[in-house]
Amino acid sequence: xxxxxxxxxxxxxxxxxxxxxxxxxxxxxxxxxxxxxxESGAVVVADEQTQGRGRLGRGWYAPPGTAIMLxxxxxxxxDAVGRMTMLxxxxxxxxxxxxxxxDVSIKWPNDVRLNGRKVCGILPEAAWSGDELLGVxxxxxxxVRIDFTDTPFAETAxxxxxxxxxxxxxxxLVMALLTLLQRxxxxxxxxxxxxxxxxxxxxxxxxxxVNAPDGAVTGTAEDVDATGxxxxxxxxxxxxxxIAGDIALGE
Ligand code: BT5
Numbered sequence: 001x002x003x004x005x006x007x008x009x010x011x012x013x014x015x016x017x018x019x020x021x022x023x024x025x026x027x028x029x030x031x032x033x034x035x036x037x038x039e040s041g042a043v044v045v046a047d048e049q050t051q052g053r054g055r056l057g058r059g060w061y062a063p064p065g066t067a068i069m070l071x072x073x074x075x076x077x078x079d080a081v082g083r084m085t086m087l088x089x090x091x092x093x094x095x096x097x098x099x100x101x102x103d104v105s106i107k108w109p110n111d112v113r114l115n116g117r118k119v120c121g122i123l124p125e126a127a128w129s130g131d132e133l134l135g136v137x138x139x140x141x142x143x144v145r146i147d148f149t150d151t152p153f154a155e156t157a158x159x160x161x162x163x164x165x166x167x168x169x170x171x172x173l174v175m176a177l178l179t180l181l182q183r184x185x186x187x188x189x190x191x192x193x194x195x196x197x198x199x200x201x202x203x204x205x206x207x208x209x210v211n212a213p214d215g216a217v218t219g220t221a222e223d224v225d226a227t228g229x230x231x232x233x234x235x236x237x238x239x240x241x242x243i244a245g246d247i248a249l250g251e
Contacts, residue, residue, distance in 0.1 A: 002167075002168075002169035002170045002171060003047070003169070003170040003171045003174070004171055005017065005019035005045065007171060008043075008045070008171060008174060008175070011175060012043060012178070015039070015041040015042055015043065016038070016039070016042050016043070017042075017043050017044075017045065018033065018042075018043070018044045018045075019044075019045050019046070020044075020045070020046040020047070021046075021047050021048065021064075022046065022047065022048045022049075022050060022064070023044075023046040023048075023049060023050070024049065024050055024051035025049055025051045025052055025053050025139075026044040026045065026046045026049065026069050026070060026071040026139060027044075027053060027071045027123060027125055027137050027139040028051070028053075029044045029046075029071070030042070030044045030071035030072070030073055030137040030139070031125060031127050031137050033073065034073050034127045034134055034135045034137060035127055035129075035134060038073050039073070040073060040074055040075045040135070041072070041073065041074075041182070042072070042073040043070065043071070043072050043073075043178065044070065044071045044072075045068075045069065045070045045174065046069045046070075047064050047065065047069075048062070048063070048064035048069075049062065049069055052069065052141065053123060053139075054121055054123065055110070055123060060121060060141050061146070061151065061153065062141060062143070062146060063146065065145075066143070066144060066145045066146045066147075066159070067141060067142060067143050067144050067145075067146055067159075067170075068140065068141070068142040068144060068170055068173055068174055068177070069139075069140075069141050069142075070139070070140050070141075070142075070174060070177070071137050071138065071139045071140070072137070072138045072140075072178070072181060073135055073136075073137055074135060074136045074137075074138055074185065075135040075136070076136060076185070076188055076189075077188075077189065078133075079189040080188035080189040081126065081133065081136060082227055082228060083188045083189060083193065083194075083227075083228065084124035084136050084138050084188075085109055085110045085122050085124055085228060086188075086193060086194065086197045086228050087138070087181070087184055087185065087188050087193065088110075088122035088124065088138050088140055088181075089106045089110065089112055089122055089197060089200075090184060090193060090196045090197050090200070091177060091180045091181045091184055092112045092119075092120045092122070092140065092142065092177065093105075093106065093112055093196075093200050094180050094196075095173065095176055095177050095180055096112070096114060096119065096160065098176070099160065099164055099168060100164060101114055101115075101160075101163065101164060103115045103116065104200065105200050105201070105202035106197065106200045106201050106202065107201075107202055107203065108201060108203060108221070108224065108230050109228065109230070109244060110122045110123070113158075113202065114158050114160065114163050115158060115163055116202075117156055117157055117158035118143075118153075118156055118157050118158065119142065119143050119157070119158050119159065119160060119163070120140065120141060120142045120143065121140075121141045122138070122139065122140055122141075123138075123139035123140075123141075124136055124137065124138050124139065125137045125139065138181075140177070142160070142173065142177075143157060143158065143159040143160065144159055144160050144161060144168065144170055144173065145159050145160070145161040145162070145167075146159045147159075160173075191226070194226050197224075197228070198224055201224065203221045204221050204222070204223065204224070205220065205221065205222075206220070206221055207219070207220055207221075208220070208221045208232070210230065210232060210242055210246065211246040212242055212244075213244070217232060217234065217240060217242075218234075218235070219232040219233050219234040219235060219240065220232070220233045222239065225241070227243070228243075229241050229242060229243045230242045230243075
C-alpha cells in the first residue's frame with residue numbers, strides 16, 4: 001500500500017486529518033467541517049469518491065488506489081481569497097517538477113498539465129455565513145496511476161507514474177504537496193505567486209476559444225492580470241477580461 005492515513009495523521013499534527021476509504025466528495029466533507037469550525041490547515045483525504053466533483057456540475061474520475069483526492073481548509077486573508085486556484089496550481093506544478101518532469105504547464109484557469117495532458121484538477125470553494133467568509137476549501141485531484149485506456153479521457157488525461165516511468169507513493173506526494181502548500185499559502189497575495197503561475201501558463205499569445213458563462217468567445221490570449229483573470233484580444237480589437245470559463249486551444 002502506498003498510502004498510510006495513520007502516518008499522515010501523525011505527520012500532520014497538530015493539524016487534523018479526516019481520511020475515508022470511500023466518500024462522496026472530499027470537498028463536501030471539508031465544507032461541512034469548515035462550517036462546524038474546523039481549524040485552518042485541516043485536511044480531508046479519500047481513496048475513492050463516489051460523487052467526485054469538477055466545476056460547473058462536472059464529475060471527477062479516479063478509481064480507488066490510483067489517485068490523490070484531497071481537500072484542505074484554508075482561511076486566506078481577503079486579498080488572497082481569489083488566488084486559491086492559482087495557489088493550488090503553482091503548488092502542484094512545483095510538486096511534479098520536483099519529481100523530475102520537464103513539461104509541466106497550467107491551462108487557464110484550473111488545469112495542471114503534464115506533457116500537454118491534464119494531470120490535476122483544482123476546485124476551490126468558499127463557505128459563507130451570510131456576508132461573512134468562513135473560509136475556503138481547496139480541492140485537489142491528482143492522477144498518480146489512473147489507467148485512462150477505454151475511458152472518455154484516454155486522449156486528454158495523464159498520470160504521474162506512467163509519464164515519469166517510475167513509481168511514486170501517494171503518501172510522499174501528499175506530504176510534499178502539503179509542505180509546498182504551507183510554504184506558498186503565506187505568500188498567496190504576493191507578486192511571486194502570480195509570476196510563478198503566469199510563467200507556467202501554456203496559452204499566452206495563442207488563439208483560444210473560451211466558453212464563458214454568456215457564450216463562447218474567440219480571440220488571442222494576450223495576458224492575465226494579478227487577480228487571475230484572462231485578457232482576451234477579440235478580433236474586433238477590443239480587450240475582454242474573463243474571470244472564469246473553459247478554454248479550448250485553437251479556433
Ligand atoms: C476540475 O474540474 O478539474 C476540478 C477537479 C477537482 C477534483 C478534486 S478531487 C478532490 C476534491 N473533491 C471533489 O469532489 N473535487 C475535488 P473541471 O475543470 O470542471 O474538469 C472536470 C473535467 O475533467 C471532467 O468533466 C472530465 O472531462 C475531466 N476529467 C475527469 N476526471 C479526470 C481525471 N482524473 N483526469 C483528467 N481529466 C479528468
